Amino acid sequence: MGLNVRISGLYAITPDERDTAELLRKVRQVLLGGAQVVQYRNKLADAQLRFEQAGALRVLTREFGVPLIVNDDAGLAKQVDADGVHLGGTDGSVAAARALLGAAKVIGVSCYNRAPLAFEAVRQGADYVAFGAFFPSGVKPDAVKATPELLQQARRELNVPIVAIGGITVQNGAELLEAGADALAVISAVFAAADIQDAARQFAELKYP
Numbered sequence: 324m325g326l327n328v329r330i331s332g333l334y335a336i337t338p339d340e341r342d343t344a345e346l347l348r349k350v351r352q353v354l355l356g357g358a359q360v361v362q363y364r365n366k367l368a369d370a371q372l373r374f375e376q377a378g379a380l381r382v383l384t385r386e387f388g389v390p391l392i393v394n395d396d397a398g399l400a401k402q403v404d405a406d407g408v409h410l411g412g413t414d415g416s417v418a419a420a421r422a423l424l425g426a427a428k429v430i431g432v433s434c435y436n437r438a439p440l441a442f443e444a445v446r447q448g449a450d451y452v453a454f455g456a457f458f459p460s461g462v463k464p465d466a467v468k469a470t471p472e473l474l475q476q477a478r479r480e481l482n483v484p485i486v487a488i489g490g491i492t493v494q495n496g497a498e499l500l501e502a503g504a505d506a507l508a509v510i511s512a513v514f515a516a517a518d519i520q521d522a523a524r525q526f527a528e529l530k531y532p
């Protein structure tokens with residue numbers, strides 16, 4: 324995994340935002356609040372806008388010394404020299420991403436509510452695994468439901484960082500950290516907050532491993 328990359332703490336995932344200046348303003352707030360990882364995710368943007376936004380986030384996250392992970396697209400991660408890529412079930416193989424990005428970059432894999440997917444992802448060289456959704460998510464209302472017991476099992480049986488996602492708030496996140504998560508991946512509870520920086524700060528103050 325990347326030399327100075329640690330997957331732990333508040334893992335802030337960007338909301339679908341077409342206005343790049345607005346996106347940067349919001350992400351600066353989460354960084355000032357203490358986010359430890361930023362993922363660029365934008366399901367509305369076309370390839371040109373995604374390139375522009377990922378590149379701008381690359382500059383911003385470097386300013387804070389925080390890793391930038393690109394969702395779905397290892398090619399874009401490579402183009403902007405992101406620290407890694409996050410792959411879901413339809414986003415290509417770990418092997419293909421590794422061949423493109425090299426050994427120093429981070430590859431994270433969505434494992435939904437299935438421990439066997441995580442064992443296989445790690446066998447293929449994933450650097451972290453993500454489980455969820457733990458709570459109802461307005462961003463992904465149809466996401467499969469995962470339970471804290473899965474985090475306990477993953478903690479016992481895996482040696483890579485574990486990320487929890489889906490409807491996570493400051494209030495319900497503590498339970499997931501106690502069950503074994505290293506990082507909390509969050510969109511709405513930080514980016515839809517009236518005060519984004521303060522919401523991020525509250526997440527950053529939780530007790531991480």
Ligand SMILES: Cc1ncc(COP(=O)(O)OP(=O)(O)O)c(N)n1
Pocket residue numbers: 334336362364394395409410411412413414431433453454486488508
């Ligand atoms: C940290 C993290 N975990 C899970 C996901 C979800 O990935 P995926 O299942 O590919 O869904 P999309 O985010 O692409 O809609 C994630 N992005 N990040």
Ligand SMILES: Cc1ncsc1CCOP(=O)(O)O
Pocket residue numbers: 455456459460461462463466488489490491508509510511512
């Ligand atoms: C991308 C994704 N995968 C499972 S739930 C989810 C959305 C998380 O967003 P929120 O933190 O707003 O529930």
Ligand SMILES: [Mg+2]
Pocket residue numbers: 394395409410411412414
């Ligand atoms: Mg995906």
